[in-house]
Amino acid sequence: MTVLISLLVGIIFGMGLIIAQMTNPSKIIGFLTLGENWDPSLLFVMTSAVFISFFAFNFAKQKKQTLLHLNFEIPKRTDIDLPLIAGAALFGIGWGIVGLCPAPAIVSLAFGNSQTLLFIVSMLSGMYLFKLIKK
Amino acid sequence: MIITQSLIGGSVIGIAVSLLLLLNGKVLGVSGILGGLFNLPFSKNYWRLFFVIGLLISPFIYNVFYPIPSVEITSNNLMIVMGGLLVGFGSRLGSGCTSGHGVCGVARLSVRSLIATTTFILFGVLTVYVMQKVLI
Numbered sequence: 001m002t003v004l005i006s007l008l009v010g011i012i013f014g015m016g017l018i019i020a021q022m023t024n025p026s027k028i029i030g031f032l033t034l035g036e037n038w039d040p041s042l043l044f045v046m047t048s049a050v051f052i053s054f055f056a057f058n059f060a061k062q063k064k065q066t067l068l069h070l071n072f073e074i075p076k077r078t079d080i081d082l083p084l085i086a087g088a089a090l091f092g093i094g095w096g097i098v099g100l101c102p103a104p105a106i107v108s109l110a111f112g113n114s115q116t117l118l119f120i121v122s123m124l125s126g127m128y129l130f131k132l133i134k135k
Numbered sequence: 136m137i138i139t140q141s142l143i144g145g146s147v148i149g150i151a152v153s154l155l156l157l158l159n160g161k162v163l164g165v166s167g168i169l170g171g172l173f174n175l176p177f178s179k180n181y182w183r184l185f186f187v188i189g190l191l192i193s194p195f196i197y198n199v200f201y202p203i204p205s206v207e208i209t210s211n212n213l214m215i216v217m218g219g220l221l222v223g224f225g226s227r228l229g230s231g232c233t234s235g236h237g238v239c240g241v242a243r244l245s246v247r248s249l250i251a252t253t254t255f256i257l258f259g260v261l262t263v264y265v266m267q268k269v270l271i
């Protein structure tokens with residue numbers, strides 16, 4: 001049951017990204033380019049996504065278990081450490097270079113080109129490299 | 136028109152986040168889901184795998200109703216490899232990306248996520264500026 005929900009959520013999430021055109025790197029670069037041609041789309045996308053999610057997280061806070069009687073797995077850390085800042089900075093640099101982040105890259109694999117595939121392979125290599133170093 | 140698309144798309148993303156949270160109890164962080172696929176035993180990763188399959192088939196379902204919007208990548212291959220490595224490594228080191236920190240973390244008012252989100256947007260803006268003004 002939970003895997004079917006995950007599948008459905010993946011489909012819904014992917015469609016949301018396509019509708020919002022977040023799968024198009026030039027939209028992301030447009031958002032990250034300040035000036036008169038600034039593209040605020042990502043701000044509207046994030047605001048509406050956060051707005052709806054806010055109610056879900058608030059609802060979850062008042063419940064002991066999910067509607068399927070599973071435990072919530074919500075991060076509890078509150079410390080601000082160097083890995084958080086350095087990781088976000090490196091992520092931001094990579095995001096700014098290409099205009100792709102993990103979800104849009106995976107979603108656009110089907111209609112992208114060989115560059116999309118190259119990005120995904122590099123991204124997964126970066127994730128695997130982190131796992132190797134962390135050990 | 137573009138604002139409407141952004142708001143509808145963002146709301147659909149919010150619905151996906153809410154469903155995964157309220158039914159499965161998971162935070163929708165795509166870098167965590169992808170990176171988690173490297174963890175063993177793999178039997179704990181089925182939900183992650185199915186989520187990724189969902190992402191992969193979403194354009195085919197979208198395409199039944201509407202044409203797929205365009206994808207314009209202007210980077211050369213060296214930039215793509217660099218960008219991909221940084222996005223992959225950085226999101227794991229920083230425990231999240233645009234979905235986990237930017238949407239879920241901000242929605243639950245996590246200070247860590249607010250700081251991470253501000254940091255990656257700031258560095259994204261700086262990177263684009265440097266590439267457009269200094270390198271080219």
